[in-house]
Amino acid sequence: xxxxxxxxxxxxxxxxxxxxxxxxxxxxxxxxxxxxxxxxxxxxxxxxxxxxxxxxxxxxxxxxxxxxxxxxxxxxxxxxxxxxxxxxxxxxxxxxxxxxxxxxxxxxxxxxxxxxxxxxxxxxxxxxxxxxxxxxxxxxxxxxxxxxxxxxxxxxxxxxxxxxxxxxxxxxxxxxxxxxxxxxxxxxxxxxxxxxxxxxxxxxxxxxxxxxxxxxxxxxxxxxxxxxxxxxxxxxxxxxxxxxxxxxxxxxxxxxxxxxxxxxxxxxxxxxxxxxxxxxxxxxxxxxxxxxxxxxxxxxxxxxxxxxxxxxxxxxxxxxxxxxxxxxxxxxxxxxxxxxxxxxxxxxxxxxxxxxxxxxxxxxxxxxxxxxxxxxxxxxxxxxxxxxxxxxxxxxxxxxxxxxxxxxxxxxxxxxxxxxxxxxxxxxxxxxxxxxxxxxxxxxxxxx
Amino acid sequence: xxxxxxxxxxxxxxxxxxxxxxxxxxxxxxxxxxxxxxxxxxxxxxxxxxxxxxxxxxxxxxxxxxxxxxxxxxxxxxxxxxxxxxxxxxxxxxxxxxxxxxxxxxxxxxxxxxxxxxxxxxxxxxxxxxxxxxxxxxxxxxxxxxxxxxxxxxxxxxxxxxxxxxxxxxxxxxxxxxxxxxxxxxxxxxxxxxxxxxxxxxxxxxxxxxxxxx
Numbered sequence: 001x002x003x004x005x006x007x008x009x010x011x012x013x014x015x016x017x018x019x020x021x022x023x024x025x026x027x028x029x030x031x032x033x034x035x036x037x038x039x040x041x042x043x044x045x046x047x048x049x050x051x052x053x054x055x056x057x058x059x060x061x062x063x064x065x066x067x068x069x070x071x072x073x074x075x076x077x078x079x080x081x082x083x084x085x086x087x088x089x090x091x092x093x094x095x096x097x098x099x100x101x102x103x104x105x106x107x108x109x110x111x112x113x114x115x116x117x118x119x120x121x122x123x124x125x126x127x128x129x130x131x132x133x134x135x136x137x138x139x140x141x142x143x144x145x146x147x148x149x150x151x152x153x154x155x156x157x158x159x160x161x162x163x164x165x166x167x168x169x170x171x172x173x174x175x176x177x178x179x180x181x182x183x184x185x186x187x188x189x190x191x192x193x194x195x196x197x198x199x200x201x202x203x204x205x206x207x208x209x210x211x212x213x214x215x216x217x218x219x220x221x222x223x224x225x226x227x228x229x230x231x232x233x234x235x236x237x238x239x240x241x242x243x244x245x246x247x248x249x250x251x252x253x254x255x256x257x258x259x260x261x262x263x264x265x266x267x268x269x270x271x272x273x274x275x276x277x278x279x280x281x282x283x284x285x286x287x288x289x290x291x292x293x294x295x296x297x298x299x300x301x302x303x304x305x306x307x308x309x310x311x312x313x314x315x316x317x318x319x320x321x322x323x324x325x326x327x328x329x330x331x332x333x334x335x336x337x338x339x340x341x342x343x344x345x346x347x348x349x350x351x352x353x354x355x356x357x358x359x360x361x362x363x364x365x366x367x368x369x370x371x372x373x374x375x376x377x378x379x380x381x382x383x384x385x386x387x388x389x390x391x392x393x394x395x396x397x398x399x400x401x402x403x404x405x406x407x408x409x410x411x412x413x414x415x416x417x418x419x420x421x422x423x424x425x426x427x428x429x430x431x432x433x434x435x436x437x438x439x440x441x442x443x444x445x446x447x448x
Numbered sequence: 449x450x451x452x453x454x455x456x457x458x459x460x461x462x463x464x465x466x467x468x469x470x471x472x473x474x475x476x477x478x479x480x481x482x483x484x485x486x487x488x489x490x491x492x493x494x495x496x497x498x499x500x501x502x503x504x505x506x507x508x509x510x511x512x513x514x515x516x517x518x519x520x521x522x523x524x525x526x527x528x529x530x531x532x533x534x535x536x537x538x539x540x541x542x543x544x545x546x547x548x549x550x551x552x553x554x555x556x557x558x559x560x561x562x563x564x565x566x567x568x569x570x571x572x573x574x575x576x577x578x579x580x581x582x583x584x585x586x587x588x589x590x591x592x593x594x595x596x597x598x599x600x601x602x603x604x605x606x607x608x609x610x611x612x613x614x615x616x617x618x619x620x621x622x623x624x625x626x627x628x629x630x631x632x633x634x635x636x637x638x639x640x641x642x643x644x645x646x647x648x649x650x651x652x653x654x655x656x657x658x659x660x661x662x
Contacts, residue, residue, distance in 0.1 A: 374489030374508030374519075390530045394502035401505050412468070413507055416520050420505075423536055 014044065016153020023048060112220045115167050119221070120189045122166060122211065123182065140169040149173035151215065165214035167221075178218035179210040188225045237301055237311070241318060244294045248325065251287045254280060255329055262334050266345060277336050288330040295322035375413065377404035391428045395421060465515040469629055470522070471622075472537045474562045475547035476555040477526030480581040483612035484547060485523045488622050493613055500525040503537055510626050517626040519543075538566060543575040543625045548596075550580045550609060551588040556596065563603060575628050577606035577621055584611040 010019045011026040015034045020026040030044065118138055125133045143162045148155045149172050156162050160173050213221070258280050261272040299319035337345060377400065398421045405413040473481040482504065483497050489506045504523040509516055522537040524530065538544055544566055548559035559578060566576055578600045580591060593609060600607030606624050610617040 374506055374521075376486075376489055376504065376506035390502060390533055394530075394533055397502045398505070410507070412518075413505070413520070416470075417505060420522075420536075423540075427536055 013153060016148060018151065018153040108220070112224050115217055115221055116189060116224065118167055119180075119185055119211070123185055123189060134166055138166060138169045140164045141171050143171050146171050149176055151176040163212055165217055166211045167213045167217040170214050170216075172214050176215060177212045178215050180213050180218065180221065181210040184225070185211060188221055188228070237298060237315065240294055240298050240301075244291060244298070244318070244322065247287055247291050247294070251284060251291070251330070254284050254287070255333070258284060258333060262336065265342060266337060267349060274336060274339060274342055281333065281336065284330060284333065288326050291322055292326060295319045375408065375410055377401040377408075389428075389431075391424060391431065395424045395428065398424060466518060467515060467629070468518040468520060469543055469626075470520045470537075470541040471543040471545065471625065472522045472524060472534075472541040473545050473547060474524055474534060474538065474559075474566070475526055476549070476552075476558040477528075479526065479547045479549040479552070479555045480612050481526060481545075481547045482523050484545070484579065484581060484610060484618060485521050487612040487615055487618045489521065491615075493615075499527065502530055503533055508622070510623060512623075512626055517629070519622065519626075535569060538570045538574070541570065541574060542629060543577070544570065545577045545579050545621065545625070546605075547579045547581050548591065549582050550591045550596075551582055551585050553590045556580075556591045560599070563605065567603070573630075575606070575625055576603075577608070577625055579617075579621055580607075580609040581612060583609040583616050584613045 008017070008019070011021055011023055012019055013026060013029060013034070015030070018029070020029050026044075121137050122134060125137075141164065143164075146156070146162065149160070150170070151172050152175060154160055154173055154175075156173065162171050163174055163177050164171055165177075258277065261277040261280065264272050265274060265277060295318055299315050301315055398417055402414055402417045402421065405411075405417055473485055475481050477499060480497075482500050483493060485504075485506055486492050486494070486497070489508045500523060502525055506521045506523060508519045508521065510519065511517070522541070524534050524537055546559045546562045546566070548555040550556075563576060563578070566574060578596065580593070580596050596609075597607055599605075606621065606628065608617040608621045608624070610621055612618060
């Protein structure tokens with residue numbers, strides 16, 4: 001019923017409604033398949049002829065209409081037109097075109113995806129009651145009202161049975177069916193896995209089997225397969241180059257690490273071990289060799305017949321770039337110091353470091369600061385005081401402090417306080433001496 | 449450099465430096481010298497701090513990274529009667545804190561004369577800090593911060609406004625001094641001139657006096 005309502009156009013056979021794409025094909029088809037209906041053929045021919053005439057006439061008229069004013073203009077203003085004209089207004093239809101194209105592509109992609117999802121489900125089906133399961137997944141069109149094959153218009157009978165497309169459920173005859181083998185279906189559904197596993201999966205036993213699908217679905221699925229294949233197919237040179245680049249980025253991180261280790265080691269730091277650096281260097285060396293061989297392989301790849309020169313240049317420049325890279329980065333790696341040298345470096349560093357620290361200590365940023373609880377003698381016992389002379393007062397105070405410090409086992413403080421007491425005594429003696437001097441002086445003055 | 453030989457003997461170079469410094473507090477009476485030092489040493493504050501007689505002695509240890517700085521603090525009395533004692537204490541000191549009261553302009557003037565005296569009489573290498581105490585009474589302020597800062601800048605002093613009551617900048621001013629002190633010169637003149645004494649090392653580097661400040 002779905003087919004009956006649709007509007008079709010093209011070079012359709014009036015009897016079987018098959019689209020034959022060109023008038024010649026339609027005529028030959030009609031003569032071959034429906035020769036008994038010759039009168040209809042005549043009418044078709046007539047109709048076709050009329051249509052042809054009509055179209056041609058229209059075109060002629062169009063030409064006439066267009067050519068007249070142009071010629072007038074040309075004859076009238078010829079002088080003005082011989083000079084180059086500035087280009088007139090133009091309009092780009094690319095966006096419009098793209099919008100339509102995108103819509104169509106989207107539609108097609110969506111449809112194809114739908115088919116592939118169905119195909120995936122169909123592939124997962126188990127052997128038993130397959131037909132029912134297939135019908136459960138894809139609704140089959142009811143065949144009772146379809147008397148002819150929609151694609152070739154041949155009537156169905158005992159010999160020409162109705163068949164259903166497993167992907168869209170539409171009806172067609174055996175001749176119009178396309179068979180999609182299971183292994184190909186697998187490769188469409190899971191292209192990546194299938195590269196290596198296809199042969200193993202094929203051993204399941206169903207690989208000889210195939211799906212019956214309509215030509216429409218077949219073309220969509222096949223188109224997808226082609227795109228996938230194109231994407232999967234990489235020329236050997238790009239595969240090798242990808243491998244090469246991968247190794248290079250790998251090696252670069254190792255080289256960076258090695259340089260860091262080298263700097264640290266030659267500075268006498270003990271962050272890294274010499275042995276580790278040696279291992280790393282060996283690994284870098286091995287990778288460098290691999291890179292070298294790959295680039296050689298690329299350079300000696302057999303060339304295609306097409307665009308030989310370009311490919312040859314590409315291959316050679318890859319080879320050259322790689323050897324330069326090896327020369328610049330990998331052969332210039334500084335040699336590691338020997339164990340003895342390293343020990344000497346470390347010794348030198350510890351010496352220099354401590355010296356530097358002595359000198360630059362003022363500039364060192366201080367990060368950790370702790371203030372502990374201090375000590376002080378209690379000053380409560382100063383009631384025994386005021387002898388008049390502050391020096392004597394202070395000496396008493398300090399003596400008291402010394403006693404307290406001794407009691408608290410603060411012997412450093414005792415040392416400092418005793419030193420102070422000594423100074424006080426000295427000062428006191430000095431002051432006494434000056435007093436005596438003053439007294440004697442005043443006496444002398446009195447006497448005189 | 450005498451201290452190089454000392455350094456070379458220690459392979460790890462950095463551990464366990466102990467420096468001892470003598471620090472003296474000077475300033476007019478009742479500006480808060482004792483309160484300041486009590487806050488620093490014991491973390492205490494007494495609203496009615498008795499006036500100091502002579503000079504009080506306190507010690508406090510500060511760790512800066514792996515250097516231990518021990519302060520021997522002489523808190524001198526501000527009363528005029530004891531001024532004759534002050535030179536005994538600042539002469540042997542490596543650091544001095546001159547304290548004034550921000551609510552009293554006269555104490556600032558007195559602080560200036562202390563600074564002058566220190567510059568003339570004390571060790572030329574002495575680290576002087578100016579402390580504007582009683583910052584908690586800033587609403588009764590008589591000495592502007594900028595004024596004191598300018599003065600400190602002109603004379604190369606460390607300057608902070610402190611409050612022993614709220615502990616504002618108390619530890620900071622001592623730490624600033626500790627950082628500024630030359631911790632790695634162990635030359636300690638027998639006369640007590642100028643330098644810190646490294647207790648851990650003994651006094652082996654004592655032969656090059658005058659090698660202190662750079």
